Amino acid sequence: MRAVVYHGTGDIRLEDVREPRIRESTDAIVRITASAICGTDLHLVRGTVPGMKRGTILGHEGVGIVEQTGRDVRNLCEGDRVVIPSTIGCGVCSYCRCGYYSQCDNANPRGKGTAFFGGPEENGAFDGLQAEKARIPFANVGLVKLPDTVSDDDAIMLSDIFPTGYFGAKLAQVKPGDTAAVFGCGPVGQFVITSLKLLGAGRIFAVDTIASRLEMARAGRRSDRFQ
Amino acid sequence: MIDFNEEHPVAAIREMTRGIGVDRAIDAVGVDVVRPHSGPASKEARQKAGSYKSELREIAPKSHPRNGNWNPGDAPSQALEWAVEALAKAGTLSIIGVYPQIMKRFPIGAAMMKNLTVTAGNCNHRKYLPTLIAMVSANIVRPSRVLTKVEPLQSVLDAYKAFDQRQAGWVKVELLPAA
Numbered sequence: 161m162r163a164v165v166y167h168g169t170g171d172i173r174l175e176d177v178r179e180p181r182i183r184e185s186t187d188a189i190v191r192i193t194a195s196a197i198c199g200t201d202l203h204l205v206r207g208t209v210p211g212m213k214r215g216t217i218l219g220h221e222g223v224g225i226v227e228q229t230g231r232d233v234r235n236l237c238e239g240d241r242v243v244i245p246s247t248i249g250c251g252v253c254s255y256c257r258c259g260y261y262s263q264c265d266n267a268n269p270r271g272k273g274t275a276f277f278g279g280p281e282e283n284g285a286f287d288g289l290q291a292e293k294a295r296i297p298f299a300n301v302g303l304v305k306l307p308d309t310v311s312d313d314d315a316i317m318l319s320d321i322f323p324t325g326y327f328g329a330k331l332a333q334v335k336p337g338d339t340a341a342v343f344g345c346g347p348v349g350q351f352v353i354t355s356l357k358l359l360g361a362g363r364i365f366a367v368d369t370i371a372s373r374l375e376m377a378r379a380g381r382r383s384d385r386f387q
Numbered sequence: 388m389i390d391f392n393e394e395h396p397v398a399a400i401r402e403m404t405r406g407i408g409v410d411r412a413i414d415a416v417g418v419d420v421v422r423p424h425s426g427p428a429s430k431e432a433r434q435k436a437g438s439y440k441s442e443l444r445e446i447a448p449k450s451h452p453r454n455g456n457w458n459p460g461d462a463p464s465q466a467l468e469w470a471v472e473a474l475a476k477a478g479t480l481s482i483i484g485v486y487p488q489i490m491k492r493f494p495i496g497a498a499m500m501k502n503l504t505v506t507a508g509n510c511n512h513r514k515y516l517p518t519l520i521a522m523v524s525a526n527i528v529r530p531s532r533v534l535t536k537v538e539p540l541q542s543v544l545d546a547y548k549a550f551d552q553r554q555a556g557w558v559k560v561e562l563l564p565a566a
Contacts, residue, residue, distance in 0.1 A: 162540060162564070164540075168451070169449055169451045170451035170452065173544075174540070174543055174544060193563070193565065194561055194562070194563060195563075195564065196559065196560060197547060197550050197560045199417070199419075199485075200485050202419065202547075202550065202551050203417065203418060203419060203485055205547070206450055206452075206458065206459050206551075207447045207449050207450040207451065207457075207459065208418045208419050208443075208446060208447045208450065208460070208463075210449065210487060210489075211488075243516065243520070245513045246510070246512055247509060247512050247513070249511075259511055260511055261514055262508065262509040262511045263511075274509040276509070290540070290543065291564065292565070301513065302513055304513070304520065306520065310523050310524050312561075313534055313561065314531045315523075317530035317531060317533060317559070318523065320510070321533070321559070322519055322528075322530050323516060324483055324510040324512075325483075326519060327508075327510040327511065327515065328413045328481050328483035328510075329413065331413075331479075331481035331506040331507070331508065332411040332412070332479050332480075333481075333506075334410075334411050338410040338411050339411070339475075340410065341396075341409040341412045341413070341470065342412075343412065343413065343414050343415060343484075344414070344415035344417075346416075346558065347533055347559040348483065348484075349413075349416075350558070351530070352413050352415050352483075356413075358522075358527075358528070365389055365396075365403065366389065367389045367469070368390070369390050369391050369392045369421075369423070370553055372555045372556060373558060374388040374390060375388075376532075376533065376558060377388060379532075380532065
């Protein structure tokens with residue numbers, strides 16, 4: 161199958177690689193129907209977030225169809241359409257049970273740091289989702305089925321950047337009426353703005369320098385229905 | 388909307404909040420901050436250029452820019468500094484832009500003196516997915532408004548390069564493995 165493979169700082173390649181196989185009973189294999197490129201991938205390729213292992217498939221955003229499941233994945237069937245969360249959690253450790261899936265004690269074989277697809281060694285060096293297929297560890301916990309009413313174009317935003325924007329607004333402890341400043345109007349910044357409005361923020365100040373991104377932040381005020 | 392190459396973002400926010408600053412600030416940039424190169428904020432950033440350079444040496448000693456691609460940002464802690472300065476007293480800073488494990492610079496003194504709450508972390512995606520899927524399904528939010536390019540996986544390397552250069556129109560790139 162084809163996949164985007166990391167070879168070094170500034171060196172990524174589209175290559176033919178071996179198809180993933182089920183390794184653990186909680187794994188699933190998902191045929192990817194949509195993936196995406198994230199700013200985090202750029203940090204990794206630029207070298208400003210170091211520690212990538214040569215040969216790792218990049219990408220942590222994916223939507224797809226379940227093709228195969230391990231015997232402990234009882235909640236999903238072949239053919240289910242799912243969104244893949246970027247971070248991996250076991251679902252049973254104390255952190256996952258409190259909702260801190262990104263601080264899972266068990267998902268990262270290299271330690272206790274956040275486990276995510278297509279990331280550095282200290283984050284587990286899991287093969288990523290910019291590929292035709294992917295092995296999803298703890299698929300019984302992570303994968304969420306999508307209703308037909310959510311298109312792939314909308315769903316791919318749910319894999320990482322919309323939840324991250326929402327999480328950012330939650331971390332900021334925003335209450336109705338609060339004023340808020342968003343530094344950076346890239347994809348995640350756009351979803352921070354959407355989420356701030358969902359949570360009732362008053363005035364929002366968007367800071368960037370790229371005209372099209374500032375314009376998108378302004379247009380967002382009109383295109384999301386809840387406003 | 389504040390363009391940091393035209394206005395000083397902290398001054399603009401202070402002015403528009405009657406000097407108070409904002410209750411909440413979110414850093415959605417992370418380590419690859421590009422500093423202002425024109426306008427009123429550029430002078431201050433130029434004075435700090437040396438210090439930003441040494442920060443960059445600490446965190447990314449092995450960057451390999453080539454042909455205008457893969458350039459690291461030139462002011463790793465700039466977004467954090469602005470956010471802390473723009474906040475009102477007792478405000479909250481939320482950091483979701485990605486910083487590497489080894490990044491150590493943060494304006495702790497200024498944050499302390501203003502009684503700020505500082506929060507940070509990697510998203511717990513799975514926690515929010517059911518809520519957000521329901522909102523999208525109910526047409527409350529249309530996330531694909533942020534999607535600006537759909538490319539076959541075959542064109543992925545060109546897509547990476549255009550996105551890396553923050554070219555106009557390259558905000559979010561979807562890749563289709565089957566196309």
